[in-house]
Amino acid sequence: xxxxxxxxxxxxxxxxxxxxxxxxxxxxxxxxxxxxxxxxxxxxxxxxxxxxxxxxxxxxxxxxxxxxxxxxxxxxxxxxxxxxxxxxxxxxxxxxxxxxxxxxxxxxxxxxxxxxxxxxxxxxxxxxxxxxxxxxxxxxxxxxxxxxxxxxxxxxxxxxxxxxxxxxxxxxxxxxxxxxxxxxxxxxxxxxxxxxxxxxxxxxxxxxxxxxxxxxxxxxxxxxxxxxxxxxxxxxxxxxxxxxxxxxxxxxxxxxxxxxxxxxxxxxxxxxxxxxxxxxxxxxxxxxxxxxxxxxxxxxxxxxxxxxxxxxxxxxxxxxxxxxxxxxxxxxxxxxxxxxxxxxxxxxxxxxxxxxxxxxxxxxxxxxxxxxxxxxxxxxxxxxxxxxx
Amino acid sequence: xxxxxxxxxxxxxxxxxxxxxxxxxxxxxxxxxxxxxxxxxxxxxxxxxxxxxxxxxxxxxxxxxxxxxxxxxxxxxxxxxxxxxxxxxxxxxxxxxxxxxxxxxxxxxxxxxxxxxxxxxxxxxxxxxxxxxxxxxxxxxxxxxxxxxxxxxxxxxxxxxxxxxxxxxxxxxxxxxxxxxxxxxxxxxxxxxxxxxxxxxxxxxxxxxxxxxxxxxxxxxxxxxxxxxxxxxxxxxxxxxxxxxxxxxxxxxxxxxxxxxxxxxxxxxxxxxxxxxxxxxxxxxxxxxxxxxxxxxxxxxxxxxxxxxxxxxxxxxxxxxxxxxxxxxxxxxxxxxxxxxx
Numbered sequence: 001x002x003x004x005x006x007x008x009x010x011x012x013x014x015x016x017x018x019x020x021x022x023x024x025x026x027x028x029x030x031x032x033x034x035x036x037x038x039x040x041x042x043x044x045x046x047x048x049x050x051x052x053x054x055x056x057x058x059x060x061x062x063x064x065x066x067x068x069x070x071x072x073x074x075x076x077x078x079x080x081x082x083x084x085x086x087x088x089x090x091x092x093x094x095x096x097x098x099x100x101x102x103x104x105x106x107x108x109x110x111x112x113x114x115x116x117x118x119x120x121x122x123x124x125x126x127x128x129x130x131x132x133x134x135x136x137x138x139x140x141x142x143x144x145x146x147x148x149x150x151x152x153x154x155x156x157x158x159x160x161x162x163x164x165x166x167x168x169x170x171x172x173x174x175x176x177x178x179x180x181x182x183x184x185x186x187x188x189x190x191x192x193x194x195x196x197x198x199x200x201x202x203x204x205x206x207x208x209x210x211x212x213x214x215x216x217x218x219x220x221x222x223x224x225x226x227x228x229x230x231x232x233x234x235x236x237x238x239x240x241x242x243x244x245x246x247x248x249x250x251x252x253x254x255x256x257x258x259x260x261x262x263x264x265x266x267x268x269x270x271x272x273x274x275x276x277x278x279x280x281x282x283x284x285x286x287x288x289x290x291x292x293x294x295x296x297x298x299x300x301x302x303x304x305x306x307x308x309x310x311x312x313x314x315x316x317x318x319x320x321x322x323x324x325x326x327x328x329x330x331x332x333x334x335x336x337x338x339x340x341x342x343x344x345x346x347x348x349x350x351x352x353x354x355x356x357x358x359x360x361x362x363x364x365x366x367x368x369x370x371x372x373x374x375x376x377x378x379x380x381x382x383x384x385x386x387x388x389x
Numbered sequence: 390x391x392x393x394x395x396x397x398x399x400x401x402x403x404x405x406x407x408x409x410x411x412x413x414x415x416x417x418x419x420x421x422x423x424x425x426x427x428x429x430x431x432x433x434x435x436x437x438x439x440x441x442x443x444x445x446x447x448x449x450x451x452x453x454x455x456x457x458x459x460x461x462x463x464x465x466x467x468x469x470x471x472x473x474x475x476x477x478x479x480x481x482x483x484x485x486x487x488x489x490x491x492x493x494x495x496x497x498x499x500x501x502x503x504x505x506x507x508x509x510x511x512x513x514x515x516x517x518x519x520x521x522x523x524x525x526x527x528x529x530x531x532x533x534x535x536x537x538x539x540x541x542x543x544x545x546x547x548x549x550x551x552x553x554x555x556x557x558x559x560x561x562x563x564x565x566x567x568x569x570x571x572x573x574x575x576x577x578x579x580x581x582x583x584x585x586x587x588x589x590x591x592x593x594x595x596x597x598x599x600x601x602x603x604x605x606x607x608x609x610x611x612x613x614x615x616x617x618x619x620x621x622x623x624x625x626x627x628x629x630x631x632x633x634x635x636x637x638x639x640x641x642x643x644x645x646x647x648x649x650x651x652x653x654x655x656x657x658x659x660x661x662x663x664x665x666x667x668x669x670x671x672x673x674x675x676x677x678x679x680x681x682x683x684x685x686x687x688x689x690x691x692x693x694x695x696x697x698x699x700x701x702x703x704x705x706x707x708x709x710x711x712x713x714x715x716x717x718x719x720x721x722x723x724x725x726x727x728x729x730x731x
Contacts, residue, residue: 001392001650005390256729256730288725291665296647299392299650300647303643374633378633384636
């Protein structure tokens with residue numbers, strides 16, 4: 001066991017840090033959706049031009065195929081430099097793209113993957129439906145084969161960046177007469193197709209990324225089906241372990257940075273009784289405990305990355321990281337509001353402290369998005385401990 | 390960077406687990422319950438022969454020369470097995486003797502002489518000369534034996550015979566022996582400052598390792614029960630009210646393990662944030678084991694509330710281990726005062 005990085009890895013860290021410091025976007029990330037899209041894509045292009053796009057992608061698809069420890073270093077430095085969130089680039093880089101790598105035809109790969117890496121397109125996900133949340137396989141958006149097209153009618157929801165996306169990884173039901181997992185098809189949907197309407201859904205922190213998407217007899221070429229008709233469930237599941245342990249590194253470094261900033265704030269600010277905020281013993285203990293819990297979460301990341309570097313089949317431990325990351329994210333940003341005290345009441349648009357209020361509001365999503373914490377607990381209990389379903 | 394176990398560590402895990410299963414099973418707690426000593430002499434000698442008490446001591450000082458990260462895996466098994474006897478304080482005691490230059494004492498401890506530990510009270514003081522003063526409690530100390538007293542900056546060994554008013558008191562944990570005592574400037578037989586060897590830091594990490602073992606043990610107890618206990622014609626584990634606490638135990642066990650080995654390796658590598666990680670390991674492992682053990686009592690239902698079932702033994706040991714080296718309150722204070730981790 002060792003914690004020391006090799007001299008090669010340390011050189012890599014220096015190189016990454018230098019590049020990030022010199023190339024970090026100077027402008028604030030816009031809140032308006034179209035401008036946000038352009039900002040995110042420009043940032044992706046900048047990384048691509050410097051050879052930093054797809055650090056975990058295989059070389060054959062244009063990626064860097066860095067070893068896991070260097071991916072870890074990249075994400076650590078990324079978070080420390082406070083670079084823009086992956087948001088609009090997430091589905092393309094971390095979900096749809098990797099799915100295409102393992103399941104799509106060479107033609108699709110050659111067409112789509114370079115566009116994702118170069119920051120030319122935004123992908124969104126069309127999985128959840130109003131009646132299919134955690135029970136995703138019960139989805140009902142219907143696709144009927146009509147000659148060499150699928151004709152799609154139905155509705156998706158919680159589609160981040162839906163209104164500004166170019167493509168969608170879309171799950172549709174192509175067979176209603178078989179067990180639910182067996183009648184699903186994974187298809188590439190061009191979001192500019194006639195019959196698609198994406199309506200924004202405003203989120204609790206005022207964000208505009210969310211949408212519900214309606215499909216009214218949308219015609220999608222059969223050639224856009226990936227993995228074969230009615231094989232969509234296995235296609236959708238093929239990407240779940242792509243990240244191999246690095247997925248929450250940015251979030252964890254942010255958590256650790258946040259706890260340190262909160263401790264500084266608690267020392268330098270005065271509470272309503274005229275004393276330093278940190279003099280509140282209960283609050284001080286919560287801050288100390290947050291330090292310890294964040295340390296343990298980062299250690300688990302290091303442990304998972306160490307294990308995954310030795311195996312091609314990452315285990316369900318990723319669910320543990322996601323679960324604990326969500327719980328801690330909510331706890332730390334709630335703690336931020338305690339440090340702010342009455343300042344947290346201010347309108348987030350106008351105050352310097354808005355960052356913390358924003359983070360707190362956003363933190364509610366951490367235990368819902370990408371598989372709820374309840375589902376993560378089911379996965380851990382059933383796949384790690386062998387409890388009955 | 391690699392936190393996976395080495396073949397040597399895998400060997401430590403399997404051999405120590407087998408030894409404890411055969412020689413010092415949990416049933417020994419009940420068998421020795423009415424005895425003045427909780428130590429099984431034959432098992433203790435066996436552990437000494439295996440080199441357990443000097444495993445992490447440098448070879449130059451008469452030890453096996455393994456690292457703290459190796460010792461963590463031994464102590465995780467000791468915790469899992471709720472092994473009785475002062476393993477932690479004897480291992481630390483051997484270090485104090487060795488680093489203080491008392492090779493004979495270090496060898497004696499390595500060979501099976503036992504060292505208990507002082508649980509300081511609010512007015513217990515280890516002076517600048519290492520002398521011990523004030524009312525205190527003794528954990529697993531024998532009247533004619535040695536006691537280890539630890540502070541963040543130093544650790545000392547004192548003779549229990551040099552203390553006054555030594556009297557046995559019942560302990561919350563039936564697997565340990567507690568005594569009350571008074572020290573009036575007891576002179577140490579050996580003393581080591583933290584800059585020579587950070588005894589408290591190592592103590593935090595090894596206590597954490599034992600707590601991780603406890604967390605893993607109760608996780609497994611709960612999961613087995615959730616699979617095998619039927620109510621309403623179904624195993625109770627199908628219910629999320631049972632399933633989710635079990636999942637949380639698994640997460641806490643992994644987190645505690647990860648932080649323990651991180652802290653151990655940070656110590657072995659002499660990182661400047663080793664104290665930060667060691668205290669974090671002890672704090673998190675203690676809290677996580679405490680919550681998991683309590684949840685296990687609940688999952689066991691009425692059985693969990695009986696003396697006959699083992700669940701309470703894990704709860705009580707977790708509580709005792711959480712009290713070592715200052716307990717949570719003082720550890721939180723120390724952690725907050727440290728510079729941030731790397």
